[in-house]
Amino acid sequence: MENLIQQSQKFKDLHREALKYINLNPLQRGGILSDAARKIVNEWADGYSVCDYCGGCLDLIKNPPIEEFVHDKLPKFLGTYAARLTNGAREGKFAVMHSLCEKGDTVLFDSNAHYSSFVAAERVGAEVVTVPNSEYPEFKIDENLYAEKIEEIKKAGKEPKLALLTYPDGNYGNLADAKKVGKICREYGVPFLLNGAYSVGRMPVNAKKLNADFVVGSGHKSMAASGPIGVLGTTSEYEDVLFRKSPKYKIKEIELLGCTSRGLPVITLMASFPHVLERIRGWDEEVSNARWFLDKISGIPGIKPLGIQPTEHDLNFIETPVFYEISKKHKKRGYFLQKELKARGIVGIKPGLTNFFKLSTYLLTTDEIKTVADAFLEIYEKYEDLLE
């Protein structure tokens, strides 16, 4: 015990280095707290802080007004009949699949789906069929292929229990026509889940308008909330399936294990909500900023954005063979790029990656975006001579 105490002192004083830098990691850009949320963090940081006046249901707590948020504001926001809090988008996807599928059932995903969608299916024991993308350079999902794949699954004697679309996907920021996918799914009677981890809280998303039976969002990824927290919405048709109650404890919802993201995450989600609504109104500007940035760095020889262009999202995938060529001759190898960016006040590119990487310009000021674009250009110019 004495030893363990000694060796654990280091955990007391941990600092977040990345705070001092412009952070391009797409994971991080949408989860920065609003000023309103930041102001109350200290009051609500203790363990189960929101549960002082809980009568047994997280989503029915009146003080703080979680009930109003979850049962009134959130469904309006998501365009769903009912909504709940989850521990994250992935946990929401698992809850949907676990409610609809038995082991051995088949589900249909876009092939750009996040790894956690596949892992959730594995946890459920469901087989995944994928809608292919168009491959390099667009990696586009053709919505009509959902119909084709549903037919295929049926022909093989199975009934697809769920169709999922990643909106946008987390690699290329491609936004497929969700409404069209939803319409196809409805025609075939296949429940449709929209994974909005990178859209809900950034851009307008309305499940009803997009013909989605389920929608998941991520508080820490895109709703300016402290993690882990997600949102999950559904229709009146699926409410009792997804949020079915325990036979033994009548008020507890089985799929949520009674309660989910208790404590600071829900308070920050609520406190940031007005800010999130406001920023969604500025979405067009975010897209035009991303386009400006991509356009700018496409001026460097060989650099080009992948995914559907012009981009419709702040998350983008960039091919940078020129940096890869430099890395082969640089003594830091693949790490040179990270080091050079850091020297210019920038972090968030995956360490060691030079051939391609993804980044996000979300909520960066135009000055910051210019700094980033200039940094890439400067680094290229600095090492131009290494290339023959």
Added chain:
Amino acid sequence: MENLIQQSQKFKDLHREALKYINLNPLQRGGILSDAARKIVNEWADGYSVCDYCGGCLDLIKNPPIEEFVHDKLPKFLGTYAARLTNGAREGKFAVMHSLCEKGDTVLFDSNAHYSSFVAAERVGAEVVTVPNSEYPEFKIDENLYAEKIEEIKKAGKEPKLALLTYPDGNYGNLADAKKVGKICREYGVPFLLNGAYSVGRMPVNAKKLNADFVVGSGHKSMAASGPIGVLGTTSEYEDVLFRKSPKYKIKEIELLGCTSRGLPVITLMASFPHVLERIRGWDEEVSNARWFLDKISGIPGIKPLGIQPTEHDLNFIETPVFYEISKKHKKRGYFLQKELKARGIVGIKPGLTNFFKLSTYLLTTDEIKTVADAFLEIYEKYEDLLE
């Protein structure tokens, strides 16, 4: 949208009233942040804050030193071969049951088990057989009944897939002899899960010494961490069952959906860890404080603690028929007690309850405990005349 923005402004400025009071809610006492954790909250409150340098596995992150914490300190602390972070104790229990059970399988719980254990079993589709307690007033679990029940299940042609003990239970704070239960389970070859939501982080708990194959703890309940977060430990025998990897994404663990409690919760868990280790050394004093308190309020006619006495835990269940009698004649009815306590700077008793309630004295100073005991006595004396 305009309306929603208007109506959501109220969420921006939420304050936690209970902070100004002595909080007796057992849920809250063990989750108060340590000073060290509180100091760094602001740095780490953004969304996915710990993931700046993530290579794909939460538990392998080196900066901040999550890897060292999860793979070295935590197993030592829990007395397990392997450990991971979860979104909470209930999520840990579900992960264990989901790893071991098929639908229709049978699991064995103590009848004092937390509702979330039963709901987790319902989510898995497992049938629960319970080891009865001795009922009023001790509600004691006879460890030998685990053997009896296992025999019964086997006689009915089933194999119990898991045995669970709630250590202590969340109503009476009873600590059964976990080691003995573990020994019985081992003799029968039944995996044994210890639910330490109210013990891990408060009192010494070593899974190996208690013959437990699995242990879950709660960061927000008992480890001075911001919620939601839990810990989950297991043996080398079950490591590959519980933490099995995705066939498609080799580094992702299926049962954890790739990653769990990302962000502030893990940082506060780590920052509070030295404090938690220290306070565990003061456990005997916590127990003696609880005994002093129970002894003191047992001086009020009719008031007595339930559960095994003298208590071995800070969480206690108290029968208070005298307050119930007063409530019948008080114009505030059942809410009078809450109101009177609040007037004396005390919250945390379930609103409306007067006949019995649970409370915790954990980490209260002796002065605070005296204030609470005096408050109950004063309230009794104030309304003594209402009783004939």
